[in-house]
Structures are given as structure tokens and as C-alpha cells.
Amino acid sequence: MRMGLERAFMDGMCLGNDMSIQSIAVLGAGQMGNGIAQVAACAGYDVTMIDINQDYLDKGMVAVKNSLSRVVKKERMNQDDADLAIAKISTSTHKNAASSADLVIEAIPEIPELKFSTFSEFDEICKPDAILASNTSSISINAIAKATNRPERVIGMHFMNPVPVMKLVEIINGSATSPEVTQLVLDACEKMDKIPLSCNDSPGFVSNRILCPMINEAILTLEEGVAEPEAIDGIMKLGMNHPIGPLALADLIGLDTILHIMNVLYEGFDKDPKYKPSQLLEDMVVEGKLGRKTGSGFYNYE
Numbered sequence: 154m155r156m157g158l159e160r161a162f163m164d165g166m167c168l169g170n171d172m173s174i175q176s177i178a179v180l181g182a183g184q185m186g187n188g189i190a191q192v193a194a195c196a197g198y199d200v201t202m203i204d205i206n207q208d209y210l211d212k213g214m215v216a217v218k219n220s221l222s223r224v225v226k227k228e229r230m231n232q233d234d235a236d237l238a239i240a241k242i243s244t245s246t247h248k249n250a251a252s253s254a255d256l257v258i259e260a261i262p263e264i265p266e267l268k269f270s271t272f273s274e275f276d277e278i279c280k281p282d283a284i285l286a287s288n289t290s291s292i293s294i295n296a297i298a299k300a301t302n303r304p305e306r307v308i309g310m311h312f313m314n315p316v317p318v319m320k321l322v323e324i325i326n327g328s329a330t331s332p333e334v335t336q337l338v339l340d341a342c343e344k345m346d347k348i349p350l351s352c353n354d355s356p357g358f359v360s361n362r363i364l365c366p367m368i369n370e371a372i373l374t375l376e377e378g379v380a381e382p383e384a385i386d387g388i389m390k391l392g393m394n395h396p397i398g399p400l401a402l403a404d405l406i407g408l409d410t411i412l413h414i415m416n417v418l419y420e421g422f423d424k425d426p427k428y429k430p431s432q433l434l435e436d437m438v439v440e441g442k443l444g445r446k447t448g449s450g451f452y453n454y455e
């Protein structure tokens with residue numbers, strides 16, 4: 154975002170070979186998808202944001218506009234550049250809108266079968282040299298790649314939440330991902346003013362293999378009546394110097410997403426009980442208490 158848009162556009166135009174990334178399709182306009190669309194547009198890419206209905210797309214665009222006006226207010230960008238970035242994003246409810254994209258970044262719910270069928274579909278829709286990336290938090294990149302006929306062009310691009318603020322993108326190389334694809338994706342992350350760090354495919358990768366069991370443990374601590382949410386979060390913030398407590402973080406991420414990730418870890422590590430989702434987490438998801446996105450989780454947001 155710090156990079157002037159004009160320079161970013163010129164850089165894009167200078168990358169005149171076949172393998173350069175000029176256009177990005179983002180699948181899913183939810184909290185991650187709209188954030189990814191924003192940082193990609195700010196880097197000068199042509200962005201198409203795709204979702205299943207217009208309401209989600211409209212909400213996604215409102216989120217982008219609100220986020221950019223906060224950036225302008227903080228004088229980190231001028232209004233003209235913000236307007237230019239917004240104009241770079243088009244929206245569609247049709248998957249075919251991704252047919253000419255150089256890079257597709259999928260950010261739909263963390264459900265393995267949904268990711269597999271979607272990648273299989275996009276393998277048909279997208280041009281043969283397009284890179285298909287997933288923003289999955291935990292699902293095997295090798296398993297996603299297997300759903301396509303281009304496993305060498307499938308990779309994990311795990312942006313952190315909130316995308317416009319967080320620097321890291323965890324890059325997950327599948328066993329077939331080509332070094333050329335990895336390099337193009339690393340370059341794209343840097344152009345989006347992010348810091349990409351690479352790892353190999355394994356359940357939960359690095360970030361969520363460590364983070365989500367900690368959040369699950371915090372939920373167990375609450376479930377067992379050891380302390381109230383404010384105390385659990387306060388102890389972890391003040392005692393461990395964490396910027397946000399684990400329960401407030403679970404509300405930010407979405408309890409449904411945390412449960413999906415714990416299930417991927419539990420199954421992926423042969424039902425090792427240390428990854429078993431807590432009963433309270435399961436119950437809250439069934440009750441629709443998903444955190445900030447539903448207005449209620451461990452805390453209320455109304």
C-alpha cells in the first residue's frame with residue numbers, strides 16, 4: 154500500500170513476459186477475500202472478486218471502501234490512489250469471470266470437499282498457465298492440487314487477518330509445486346507489500362498448527378470453569394505480551410473456521426487427542442455463535 158499506485162502499474166507493465174502476473178481473481182468476498190482484493194488492487198493488479206451472490210459482493214466492496222477510507226484518514230494513502238484502487242476491482246457472481254486471470258486466490262469456507270470441487274472447476278475454467286492458490290488455513294495443498302490437472306501450478310497463499318494490516322503471507326509449497334510458481338507468488342506478495350515466508354505442506358502448516366491448539370486450550374479452560382473470558386484473555390495479553398487474547402482472536406477469526414481447522418488437525422494427525430476440538434467450540438458453532446461475523450461469540454459485538 155505504501156508503494157505509489159502509478160509505480161506499481163508501471164512495474165506491472167514492465168513485466169512483459171508470458172509468466173508475469175497482471176490480473177488476479179479472488180474467489181470469496183468474505184473477510185479474507187475482500188482484504189486480499191484490496192491489497193492486490195492497491196498493488197496495481199486488475200482484480201475480479203467472485204462470490205455466490207451479489208449481496209456478499211456488495212458487502213465485500215463496502216468493507217474495502219471503509220478500510221481504504223481509514224487508510225486515507227491516517228494519511229497513509231491519498232484519496233486519488235484509494236479511488237484508483239477501488240476502480241481496479243470488478244465483481245462477479247459467475248466463476249467464468251476468472252477465465253483470463255493469471256492468478257486465482259481462493260478464499261471460500263474452510264471445508265475440504267468444497268475446496269476440492271472448486272479447484273476442479275477452476276482447473277477447467279482457467280487458462281492452462283494460470284496459478285491456482287488457496288488461502289486455506291489448514292487443508293492439505295497436496296490434496297487440493299490432486300483435484301486439478303495442474304498440481305505444479307497449485308500453491309497455498311495464507312494471508313493473515315486483517316489482510317490490509319498483517320504483514321505475513323504463509324506460502325505453502327505442495328510436493329508438486331514448481332519453483333517458478335513459488336517465485337512468481339513470492340514476487341506478487343512482495344508487490345502487495347507483504348512478507349512471504351515459505352513452508353511445506355502439513356496439516357495446519359506452521360501458523361495454525363501452533364495457534365489453533367492454543368485457542369482450543371483457552372476454550373477448554375473456559376469450559377472447565379477455570380476463569381472467565383476477560384481473565385483468560387487478560388492473562389495471555391499481559392503475561393505473554395500477546396496483542397490480543399485467544400478468545401477475542403477466536404471471535405475475530407470466526408469460530409466456524411477454528412472448528413474446521415481443529416477438525417483438519419485432528420484427522421490429519423490420526424485423531425491425536427491433543428487436537429480434539431473442545432465441546433464448547435462445537436456447541437457454539439451449532440448455536441451460530443461464530444464471533445464478530447454473527448455479532449456474538451465469547452463476547453458480544455452488537
Ligand SMILES: NC(=O)c1ccc[n+]([C@@H]2O[C@H](COP(=O)([O-])OP(=O)(O)OC[C@H]3O[C@@H](n4cnc5c(N)ncnc54)[C@H](O)[C@@H]3O)[C@@H](O)[C@H]2O)c1
Nearest residue numbers: 181182183184185204205209260261262263289290314406
Ligand atoms: N478468518 C480468518 O481469520 C482467516 C485467516 C486466514 C485464512 N482464512 C481462510 O480463508 C478462507 C475464507 O475465510 P473467511 O474468514 O474469509 O470466511 P467468510 O465466511 O468471511 O467468507 C467466505 C466467503 O466465501 C463465499 N463462498 C462460499 N462458497 C463459495 C463458492 N462456492 N464460490 C464463491 N464464493 C463462495 C461466501 O459467500 C463468503 O462470502 C477459509 O479457508 C479460511 O480458513 C481465514
